[in-house]
Amino acid sequence: MSGPIYTAPPDAGPCVRGRTIPDLLYEATDAYDNPQALNQPTDEGWVPMSLDQFRRRAEATALGLRALGLEQGAKVALLLESDVHYCVVDMGCLIGGLIDVPLYLSSAAEQMQYVVDHAEAEALVVSNPKRLGQAAALLPDLPRIETVIVCDPGDEDARPDLPDRVTLKTLEAVQALGRAEVEDPSAAVDDLRAEIDPQDLATIIYTSGTTGRPKGVMLSHENISSNAITSIAEIDDFETGPEGEVVISFLPLTHVFARMLQYAYMMRGISIYFAHPDDLVDALPKVRPTVFASVPRVLEKVYAGIKKKVMGMQGLQKRIGEWGLQVAQDYDMTRSQPPLYALKRAAADRLVFRKWRAAFGGRVKYVVVGGAALQPDLANILAAADITTLQGYGLTETSPVISYTRPQRNKPGTVGEPLPGVEVKIAEDGEILTRGPHVMQGYYKAPDETDAVMEENGWLHTGDIGEFDEDGFLKITDRKKALFKLSTGKYVMPQPIENRMGSDPLVDNAVVVGRDRKFCAALLFPAPDQAQALASERGLGAERDIEDLLTEPDIVNAYRSIVQSANEGMEPWSTVKRLALVPDELTVDSDLMTPTMKIRRPEVRTAYADEIEALYDEDGAGGGRGVVLVEV
Incomplete structure (x- = not known):
């Protein structure tokens, strides 16, 4: 039996249907x-x-x-x-x-x-x-x-x-x-x-997919119009x-x-x-x-740029910049802040945060974030500077929004509550199901594939694993297809630890591996500009390329620390035991990322098969192509 059905908050507006x-x-x-x-x-x-x-x-x-x-x-x-x-x-x-x-x-x-x-x-x-x-x-x-x-x-x-x-x-x-x-x-x-007619087909959008041929998602006028009307209706100002x-x-x-x-x-x-x-x-x-919409990577790069600029400062200016970063990192939008912190935040706003806002143009009220998970720490850091992020969740198949965090009910680490007219429930295996006017008409000329994800009673299987917290806010924990089993029989959800590692500015992308192996390992793709900034801060030279920097113990240890921090609090079998630092970039052009910037896991495993084998070599040998293997 699946759990309860979750809907929009009681004070949410109506679901508007019947529009082209x-x-x-x-x-x-x-x-x-x-x-x-x-x-x-x-x-x-x-x-x-x-x-x-x-x-x-x-x-x-x-x-x-x-x-x-x-x-x-x-x-x-x-x-x-x-x-x-x-x-x-x-x-x-x-x-x-x-x-x-x-x-x-x-x-x-x-x-x-x-x-x-x-x-x-x-x-x-x-x-x-x-x-x-x-x-x-x-x-x-x-x-x-x-x-x-x-x-x-x-x-x-x-x-x-x-x-x-x-x-x-x-x-x-x-x-x-x-x-x-x-x-x-x-x-x-x-x-x-x-x-x-509102039920007429408006568009066919072919999903990029992480495997196989793209599927044509059939969306009606009402699918999209109801989503467009409802998505902004609850932003009061x-x-x-x-x-x-x-x-x-x-x-x-x-x-x-x-x-x-x-x-x-x-x-x-x-x-x-x-x-x-x-x-x-x-x-x-x-x-x-x-107002603007973004994917998390854009915000991560802006924040990484801010940190890089602070690292390059000198003297008092640098100390003020570092202090401002710390004040922002201490902020939690879900809790009332003590008076002393409020004073510090006000001072940081005058000295530091207004410059951060200037990087966004100086008057941003909201950044609507979709496409991937926004790290809770970054949401809080930006909120400290009065840059509010509204995290949304959805699929091409759902026109796209299923849920999002409203300004008045913003909870980092979640994707908020359902839109009016949208129903969401969690299946026995943890998969998120949804039903409502946002759900597609099906896949074009693919009835079998449509039947595989849509039940006769209207519920769509999203392919995502999630849960609702005690306040009724939805959390996405992984992709169903990303789950893998170790040779020990334990199941691993890679996304939570990948998100932790990937939230550090030094990391461009992280991919956890371990299917049918004894333990989890990870391919970590460094962010070259951030590694260079760190090298400059530690007197190692800023102009060296990433392959050269990965020969420096200080730089390698920084990445080891990132993984160790990400491991904290995770189930023992899902922690990363070995790490491969790969001086490459995952891109759409290399076919290792989808056009919506999702990692194509099978392609990554194939492209880096030698590096993955090296991670599990008993002698710790292998690597090649400038790859550095690290014991965590």
Whole structure:
């Protein structure tokens, strides 16, 4: 028997259903007049688009796509940067009753080709000449694609050759076609909108997956709209309209997390500035956002940068910086602080914390964190500096949010409480199950795989292991597939200790191994910049590469201490006994990380099979490739 069913807190707002995604746009344009609703990054700065301009361009796109012969329910593949063009094309598809299929820009050509073919897409929209070049290489093997649309065409002479069957059009030309093809564009748009039902399929998002072929997650208009409406509704001081919150958006819109939030922001009429992740450091002080979404790694890198800067200081300045770090590390948002600490925190705010906030632009109210676990220590440290993180949990299959921590009920180390309308329970084996309007319609053309995760009564098996604490807050403890058994018969959940090790700025990634072995070991991937900062602090030289630094006993001992600290309080059989320091980086390009920055464990085990064998060599031999083996 599974445990009790958990729902939203009693004072939570209602679950709003029955809306299409375009409904959210039209409600926004009726309520707000924002001249800077969407802001496109360029070399000269951001070019604004008003909310009404966005609506009109999306409508023209919808009419143009239908004028090209795409019928309601046709699939349109998107090879687009995460910017205003994406938003216009996406909304155009949705108004036109079309189903869009986003492609991960980092995917290999074979993966992209599989997704476009499997989804049976009839048209492909690309951002620019670079993406058009990528598309050109795929098109010979994609016979269904007869129309390619480019948003920013660039130099016409530099366009690649396309198959004879393919017609190339600019987005501007498609929009002009849409306006010209109908006598009354407004009435034509009304007719298109009348054809859309909230239960209609809006998008198919192919999950990157840590194993096997990607699966096409079918999400309806209501799946996403209910999530977008509900997710921000309980943030009481969220200011709406053109004078309200200012958002910087740098996460990929190919992921449902960023895309759902874009709809939520749009509905509230606020200003969104798009930026590439590589430009984030420069963009933050220019945009000065009040709200943004992030993955934990971005916040970890910002904090690591703060610590690195402190390490490089001298004299009194360094002592003040170190003192401020300690004050932040002593903070616990779930407890009232004694008066003496409040005074110290106020002093630290004047001397140290305001500089931390400046790194985020100076006026951030909330950072919405998703995609992976945010370490409780970091949540508390940022909260000490008045930077509030709201940790969310969900899947592509759940549109995506299942639960999140509200500002008034924020508990580090948890992913909060369910959204209104969402039910969550824990199965006998610890797996998290959820049911509600957020749950997908299924996997596209994969009924067996759908049946494997969805019960007839609506419960979705998330594949995550978790538990509810005494206050009804959900904790994620591991991935079900990540569980492994030692040769001793003991089961190990690797994620808790991986999270502990990975929360240290010196560590970029950590992977615990030990399946069918006598004990647990770990592959630790150092963060080179932090190792160099530590080397500088200890007089070992800051300019040495990571392989060279791993020959220094002081540096190796620092990593040994991290693992020893992570082992504390863990079950004896799940502690790490040996460690391999690997001077490599896990990346999407190497196929060792998914596009959503999750570790592909099977691929990592294969890529580092020799290093893993060396960890279990009785003589302690092996290593190679600059790898350092360490007894913990």
